[in-house]
Amino acid sequence: MKWAFKTLKRYQERFCMFNDDVQGTAGVALAGFLGTVRAQGRSLDDFPNYKIVVVGAGSAGLGVLSMAVQAVVRMTGNADTAAQNFFLLDKDVQFCTSFLAFFILFVQSLFMFF
Numbered sequence: 001m002k003w004a005f006k007t008l009k010r011y012q013e014r015f016c017m018f019n020d021d022v023q024g025t026a027g028v029a030l031a032g033f034l035g036t037v038r039a040q041g042r043s044l045d046d047f048p049n050y051k052i053v054v055v056g057a058g059s060a061g062l063g064v065l066s067m068a069v070q071a072v073v074r075m076t077g078n079a080d081t082a083a084q085n086f087f088l089l090d091k092d093v094q095f096c097t098s099f100l101a102f103f104i105l106f107v108q109s110l111f112m113f114f
Contacts, residue, residue, distance in 0.1 A: 004059040022063035030071055048072045048081050057074040057090040 004019045011017050018024070037047050054065045065088055072082040 005062075015079040019059070019063075021059045023067075026067035028061035029069050033068060034071075045075070048076050048085065051085050051087070053087045053089055055089045057088055061088065 004022050008017050008019055010023065033050070033052065034044060034047060037044055037050070054061045054068075054070060065086060069079075069082040069086055072085070073079050076082075
């Protein structure tokens with residue numbers, strides 16, 4: 001996991017980088033989230049109100065969480081909304097909610113997926 005983020009950060013200014021584990025999985029998951037909202041007949045503006053649990057704190061799980069959080073922040077302009085509605089479940093089956101505030105800042109400092 002650490003190599004995926006480290007490599008993306010290291011070369012983002014010099015090369016066009018894409019990590020399928022981080023960004024590919026995240027893009028597909030976000031499309032699924034937004035498609036679910038639309039399939040329920042709701043407006044995409046309702047997406048920030050959904051509670052989402054990401055199972056797995058590896059590079060794919062963190063990529064999904066990151067992209068979904070960024071989507072909510074872009075929709076609402078408020079990182080607190082995202083922090084309240086997203087949860088990360090690690091391999092030891094522990095909720096990592098306090099991790100989200102740090103993670104949002106961490107991802108913003110590295111790069112944006114969009």
